[in-house]
Amino acid sequence: MKNNKHILSILVDNQPGVLSRIAGLFSGRGYNIESLSVAQTAENSKLSRITLVTTGDEQIMEQIKKQLHKLINVITVNDLTDKKYVERELILIKVNARTDLRAEILRIVDIFRCRVVDVGPDHYTIEMSGDEGKMEAFVDLLRPMGIIETSRTGSIALPREQKKQK
Amino acid sequence: MKLKGAEILIKMIREQGVDTIFGYPGGAVIDIYDTLHKTPELRHILVRHEQGAVHAADAYARAKGSVGVALVTSGPGATNTVTGIASAYMDSVPVVVFTGQVPTALIGNDAFQEVDIVGITRSCTKHNYLVKDPLKLARTIKEAFFLATTGRPGPVLVDLPKDIMAAMIEFEDPGEIDLISYRPTYHPNKKQLGKVVRLIKQARRPVILTGGGVVLSKASQELTRLALMTRIPVTSTLMGLGTFPGSHPLWLGMLGMHGTYRANMAVSECDLMIAAGVRFDDRVTGRTDKFASKSKIIQIDIDPTSIHKNVEATCPIVGDCKNTLTLINQMLEKECLEISRAGMEGSVTEESGMEGSVTEKAGMERSATEEAGMEGSTTEEAGMEGSTTEEVCMEGPGMESGISCIQGNPGERDAWLDQIARWKAASPQRFEQGPDVIKPQFVVDTLHKLTCPVSDKRLSNGASDETSSKEGLAQGGDSAGRPQTIITTEVGQNQMWTAQYYLFDKPNHFITSGGLGAMGFGLPAAIGAKAACPEKLVVCVAGDGSIQMNSQELMTSIEAKLPVKIVILNNRYLGMVRQWQELFYDRRYASTNMEMSPDFVKLAQAYGAEGFRTDRVDEVESVLKKGLETPGTVIMEFIVEREECVYPMVPAGGAISEMLLV
Ligand SMILES: Cc1ncc(C[n+]2csc(CCOP(=O)(O)OP(=O)(O)O)c2C)c(N)n1
Ligand SMILES: [Mg+2]
Numbered sequence: 001m002k003n004n005k006h007i008l009s010i011l012v013d014n015q016p017g018v019l020s021r022i023a024g025l026f027s028g029r030g031y032n033i034e035s036l037s038v039a040q041t042a043e044n045s046k047l048s049r050i051t052l053v054t055t056g057d058e059q060i061m062e063q064i065k066k067q068l069h070k071l072i073n074v075i076t077v078n079d080l081t082d083k084k085y086v087e088r089e090l091i092l093i094k095v096n097a098r099t100d101l102r103a104e105i106l107r108i109v110d111i112f113r114c115r116v117v118d119v120g121p122d123h124y125t126i127e128m129s130g131d132e133g134k135m136e137a138f139v140d141l142l143r144p145m146g147i148i149e150t151s152r153t154g155s156i157a158l159p160r161e162q163k164k165q166k
Numbered sequence: 167m168k169l170k171g172a173e174i175l176i177k178m179i180r181e182q183g184v185d186t187i188f189g190y191p192g193g194a195v196i197d198i199y200d201t202l203h204k205t206p207e208l209r210h211i212l213v214r215h216e217q218g219a220v221h222a223a224d225a226y227a228r229a230k231g232s233v234g235v236a237l238v239t240s241g242p243g244a245t246n247t248v249t250g251i252a253s254a255y256m257d258s259v260p261v262v263v264f265t266g267q268v269p270t271a272l273i274g275n276d277a278f279q280e281v282d283i284v285g286i287t288r289s290c291t292k293h294n295y296l297v298k299d300p301l302k303l304a305r306t307i308k309e310a311f312f313l314a315t316t317g318r319p320g321p322v323l324v325d326l327p328k329d330i331m332a333a334m335i336e337f338e339d340p341g342e343i344d345l346i347s348y349r350p351t352y353h354p355n356k357k358q359l360g361k362v363v364r365l366i367k368q369a370r371r372p373v374i375l376t377g378g379g380v381v382l383s384k385a386s387q388e389l390t391r392l393a394l395m396t397r398i399p400v401t402s403t404l405m406g407l408g409t410f411p412g413s414h415p416l417w418l419g420m421l422g423m424h425g426t427y428r429a430n431m432a433v434s435e436c437d438l439m440i441a442a443g444v445r446f447d448d449r450v451t452g453r454t455d456k457f458a459s460k461s462k463i464i465q466i467d468i469d470p471t472s473i474h475k476n477v478e479a480t481c482p483i484v485g486d487c488k489n490t491l492t493l494i495n496q497m498l499e500k501e502c503l504e505i506s507r508a509g510m511e512g513s514v515t516e517e518s519g520m521e522g523s524v525t526e527k528a529g530m531e532r533s534a535t536e537e538a539g540m541e542g543s544t545t546e547e548a549g550m551e552g553s554t555t556e557e558v559c560m561e562g563p564g565m566e567s568g569i570s571c572i573q574g575n576p577g578e579r580d581a582w583l584d585q586i587a588r589w590k591a592a593s594p595q596r597f598e599q600g601p602d603v604i605k606p607q608f609v610v611d612t613l614h615k616l617t618c619p620v621s622d623k624r625l626s627n628g629a630s631d632e633t634s635s636k637e638g639l640a641q642g643g644d645s646a647g648r649p650q651t652i653i654t655t656e657v658g659q660n661q662m663w664t665a666q667y668y669l670f671d672k673p674n675h676f677i678t679s680g681g682l683g684a685m686g687f688g689l690p691a692a693i694g695a696k697a698a699c700p701e702k703l704v705v706c707v708a709g710d711g712s713i714q715m716n717s718q719e720l721m722t723s724i725e726a727k728l729p730v731k732i733v734i735l736n737n738r739y740l741g742m743v744r745q746w747q748e749l750f751y752d753r754r755y756a757s758t759n760m761e762m763s764p765d766f767v768k769l770a771q772a773y774g775a776e777g778f779r780t781d782r783v784d785e786v787e788s789v790l791k792k793g794l795e796t797p798g799t800v801i802m803e804f805i806v807e808r809e810e811c812v813y814p815m816v817p818a819g820g821a822i823s824e825m826l827l828v
Contacts (some may be wrong), residue, residue, distance in 0.1 A: 015294075021288060028289050059474060066471040072293040072313060075347040138596065 005034070005054050006081045007157050008065070010050040013073040014040050021071050022050065031064055035089075036153030043124065049074070051156045080157055090129045093139065096146030096157070097124040102119040105145060112138050123148060131155075170607045171303055171331040173382050175264065175684045178307040180208055182465060184235050186226065186544060186697045187211070188219035188304040192239020194266025194279065197331040211697060213690065214718040215363045216243050217234050220250020220321075221687050221716070222694030224259045225677045228697035229652055231384060233260040233315050240266040241279030244325075245286065248685050251321045252290040252543065255808055257405060260319035263718045269329040284325050292320030305340035310344040317350030318469040319382055350468055354485030354493065356705070362440075362464050363497045367571065369438035370578045371585075372398045375421060378405030378680065379443015380487050384409070386673040388491035389442060395498060396439070397573045401429040412669030418586065418611055419595060422450040423816045424662045427825060428586050430816070433458050433584075434823035442466045446476040446503055447681065448818075455822035466490045471495045479712065497503055506568030507560035564677040593827055595666055604783050606659065606735040606806040610667040610707065612787050613733060616794060617651040617703065618669070651703045652677065652695045656688035656712030658742035660735045662812040664707045684714030692730040693723050701792065703731070705763025710763050720773040722776075723799045731794055733804045745811045749812050749826070770801040781805035 011016045019038055026033050034053040039137055041047045042077065056064060061079070068077045080087075105124055109116060116129030119162075128138055139147070169177070175198060184326045186209040202210050213219040216238045223234030229819050238247055254261045260690040268277040284296045297308050310322040312661035366372065380389050384407040392465065393416055401408040401418040410417060420425030421433055433439065437631055439461045444450070451457040465472075466487055467477035470799075473482040483490055573579055597607040611641045653668055654677040655661040661678055670676045677695055679687035692706040713734055723730050740758040747755050770777030776796050780789045786804065793802035 005213055017284065017288075024288050063471065070469070070471055072345070072348050092508070 003057055004061075005053060005055050006061055006064075006079055006082070007085070007087065007155060008050075008052045008054065008068070009078040009080055009157055009159070010052060010068060011041075011075045012048050012050060012071075013075070014046050015073060018048070018071075018073045019050070022052075022068065025067055025071065025129070025164075026054070026064075027152065029063075029067065031060065037154040037156050041137060044145050049156075053155050062147060063076065076130040078159065080159055084160040085157050086160060087131050088129050088156050089132060089135055089153055089155050090138070091128070091135055091150060091152040092127055093142060093150045094118075094123050094125045094148040095142050097122060100143050108138070114138070167337050168334045169337040170201065170335050171300060171326075171335055172197040174304050174335060174337055175307060175326065175331065176201050176205050176208060177337075178304060179235055179310075180205075181308075181712065182233060182235075182311050184233060185209055186236075187235040187237055188212075188213055188222040188226070188433065188694065188697075189245060190216050190219060190239065192241075192243050192266060192279070194240035194268060194328045195237065195264075195326075195331070196245075197328065198237065198264075198326070200268070200573050203334060206827040209697075210237075211693070211722065211728070213722045215248035215716060217250050217447045217686065218690035218693075218716050218719045218722065220247045220254065220261065220263060221679075221684075221690035222697070222719075222722075223261045223263075224250065225255045225654060226679050226690035226696035226698040227260050227694075229674055229695040229702075231674055233262060235262050235264070235524045237264045238266070239279070240268055240283075240328075241532070243279075244281055244283040246452065248287060248290065249322075249686070251287055251323065253679045253682040253684045253687060254321040255290045255292070257378060257679065259318050260314040261321040263316050263321060263323045265323060265325050266331075267296065267325045267327040270327045271329070273327065276618040283323065286334075287323050290321075291323050292318075292321040294325070296325040297330055297403045299326065300330050300335045302337075303330060303335060304337060305343075308340045309343050309345070312345075313348070316643050317348070318379075318467075319474075336408065336721065340413070340714030341797070351470070351484045352468070352489055354466070354483045354488040354490045356493075358481060358483045359490070359497060362483070362494055363501060363572075365438055365462060365464060365481060365742070366396055366398075366440070366498065367501070367574065369398075369574050371432075371436045371582045372438040372574070373398070373418070373432050373436040373461075374398050374400040374410075374439065375402065375433070375439055375441040375442030375444055376400060376406040376409045377442065378819070379401040380406055382442065383445070383468070383487040383489075383675045384673075385442070385486075385488035385491050388495060390486055391495055392491055392498075395569070395572065397579060397583075399583065401425070401433065401443050403680075404678065405443045405706070405770060407665060407676045408670035408673045411671040413671055417669075418663055422447075422822065423452065423818070424666065424812050424814065425450075425816075425822065426590075426595050426666075427751075427814055428589035430822040430825060431589045432586055434460075434821070436461045438464070439464050440466075441479075442491065444474040445469075451476060452816045452820050452822040452824075454825065458828075473817045497597055501572055502568030504568070539750070542755075555662065584735060595814075599783060599784060604781060604786055604804050604806045606737065606804070606810055607663050608783070609665050609733060609735060609786055609790070609804045609806065610663050612790055613705065613707070615649070616787070616790055617705065618671070619648065649703045650699075651675065651705060652692075652699060654688045654691040654695060654704065654706045656706070656708040656715075657683045657685045658709045658712060658740065659745065659810070659812050660707050660709040660712070660741070662742070663735070666812075668707075684779075685709075685712040688712060689716050689730070689732065691717045692724070692732070693719060693726070695730050696723075696728040696730050697726070700728075705731045705733060705794075708732055708734045710734055710738060710766075711740045711760050714767075717769065720770065720775055720799060729800075732799070733790070733793075734801060735806050736763070736766070736803055737806050737808050738763065739808060744784060744809070745815075748809065748811065749815070750817070765802045766801050770799070773797040773799075775801060777803070779803040 017141035038050045116124045117127045188211045219236040223236040226233035268280045284294050310324045314322040399416045401421040418429040421429045462480040464481040466483045599605050599608040652675050656666045688706040693705045696704040738761050745759040767777030791802045
């Protein structure tokens with residue numbers, strides 16, 4: 001069976017220890033976490049949303065979802081993979097910005113519609129968001145300039161609103 | 167109303183109907199013990215090691231069919247509970263463990279006797295809590311009991327900082343517990359049940375597999391009813407033993423690594439498996455791709471994660487076993503009634519032939535029923551609330567003639583049962599007791615004869631093909647005078663021989679550490695079971711190695727006046743490991759020799775218990791009799807054949823049809 005990438009949106013009680021239960025479940029059962037992002041939801045401070053990217057064949061994914069659901073603090077588990085959804089990641093990149101490179105970097109920033117959020121004599125820090133593909137393309141273009149450091153969130157995602165059927 | 171934190175704890179425990187808790191004090195729980203001291207209604211049993219407290223609470227819960235409670239101090243008290251918790255977790259036993267914790271202000275400071283027990287037990291509890299807010303204390307305790315006992319049960323741990331136990335707190339009854347994130351599915355999907363009825367009617371070679379979930383949901387009667395009504399043979403996991411009477415003709419014996427030949431063959435050849443409350447552990451399935459590979463599988467479980475985990479189910483049903491089996495039985499009964507009514511209204515000439523065969527079938531069924539009727543009395547005695555076979559098979563008038571419609575094609579079913587009888591004849595589960603050295607199986611077999619209800623004639627006669635039973639052992643006794651017997655075991659060969667040769671007729675009477683296989687379980691478990699059921703005889707079947715893991719609990723048994731009988735099968739080996747070394751490691755007995763053991767008779771005496779020992783075949787029965795009759799806690803040590811192996815055996819990872827037979 002194929003090991004496919006899945007993006008899970010998990011609604012949990014906003015309580016200490018919940019993240020550790022989820023992380024423990026993945027490590028204890030030998031599942032893989034590719035990326036993870038967590039924050040309290042804006043609509044209800046008692047809840048947090050975890051967006052987790054993992055891989056597994058069909059049978060493993062079924063177990064992962066059921067095991068997650070079995071955790072007492074987990075309220076819903078939504079596998080967005082086969083649904084319509086919007087996904088974003090955010091990356092901050094500090095890149096070498098010698099005078100001879102600056103114009104080129106700014107051009108790339110412009111093409112990707114992202115922005116420079118910090119400037120120094122030798123560097124730019126660029127903020128950019130998008131899906132994974134866009135992010136990788138962007139990083140690849142900057143690599144030759146010399147990337148100093150990066151910080152990147154995991155994916156966050158929400159399903160698209162279903163169109164009402166007439 | 168203001169109450170001390172510790173008072174709230176005790177109040178909430180008592181509300182659960184728990185009359186006994188098991189524990190060990192320490193600095194962090196001293197306030198709780200102070201309150202307990204003033205609460206004589208709640209009995210506290212002082213164990214000698216915290217592991218024993220949890221095993222005892224586990225067995226208390228299982229013997230009583232309710233929840234068990236353990237109470238220990240912080241740090242080392244808490245870490246000592248981990249094995250007990252893990253065992254209860256693997257066997258889904260409702261246990262609530264309360265651990266003391268350092269005062270909230272000190273948490274995280276590496277304070278004296280501080281451990282992060284919530285972190286440590288996260289992966290072996292159903293859920294756990296650290297109470298930091300005194301106002302949430304009552305609710306948390308109630309939630310803990312609610313989670314432990316509902317859905318798929320399991321252990322829940324509550325960590326209680328010392329300052330919270332000492333604080334005066336405004337007590338507010340937490341009311342009903344309702345958690346949005348926790349809604350176990352008790353009621354099965356009706357559409358799936360229709361499929362089950364169809365599958366049962368079409369099956370040519372069906373088998374029922376019963377497991378611990380049937381014990382937990384108290385569905386043994388419903389399961390038995392299903393089997394008898396449909397004439398489907400029954401096998402069981404280790405945890406399911408007793409949910410179907412071990413003395414019944416439809417009983418196949420245990421399944422799996424040390425299952426009977428006929429059970430393993432029947433599962434390998436069946437075309438329909440009805441699995442209730444099982445999780446398809448590797449010790450049961452062996453190689454999963456060869457497990458029931460010719461079969462459709464109906465799997466009933468309250469925990470969705472048990473389904474499609476190891477074995478693919480054709481017809482998965484998420485639901486409580488009792489509810490589900492009740493509904494299936496009702497649907498099957500309805501089928502029978504409809505068919506028999508249709509039969510009565512049908513045209514005489516054409517139908518008469520068929521009718522004839524139906525009647526014949528019903529006649530056969532009646533004789534089967536009669537046969538089982540003998541069982542009926544056993545079962546009734548056993549307290550299985552009047553599930554006589556007659557009642558089981560023939561609900562309404564007119565059901566007899568319809569019953570065959572749910573028993574598949576009569577010829578095919580007979581052929582299937584014949585095939586099973588042939589497997590049984592080809593390789594019965596048996597041992598041969600010679601004149602010289604005691605066979606461990608003989609001890610278990612004799613123990614069974616001495617403690618099973620006697621009125622069941624087939625046990626002393628008909629079962630002799632199963633064992634090399636000496637007839638008449640059990641005769642002369644009267645079941646009316648005999649208490650019911652709960653058997654606990656240690657782990658290893660002793661455990662497997664007990665599972666094989668002690669035929670359990672009712673649930674909650676066989677208590678063993680199944681999923682974890684924790685040596686040291688048997689003795690504290692026996693004490694817990696005795697606390698739950700003081701009127702019953704409690705016997706722990708032990709190995710010479712395992713008994714040494716918690717033998718300190720002898721003192722608990724004596725001090726608490728909870729007399730238990732311990733049967734040690736002393737092979738002077740860590741026998742089960744030695745067996746693997748013999749079979750798969752060229753007899754290199756690395757570190758499994760246990761010739762150095764204490765004198766168990768003197769050990770018993772040192773604690774103030776009685777001790778008997780024999781190495782003579784002709785004394786097995788008399789020593790057992792004497793030991794069982796002697797009041798108080800007794801050790802009976804049997805010096806048995808050193809290199810006896812448990813057979814049949816499926817080598818780990820092999821197909822269950824490929825057994826080593828002797
Ligand atoms: C706590 C623990 N440690 C180790 C084991 C591994 N183990 C399984 S069976 C067994 C041998 C048990 O020996 P004994 O109690 O004498 O029983 P026998 O098999 O000889 O009947 C061992 C060491 C275990 N199950 N539990
Ligand atoms: Mg031994």
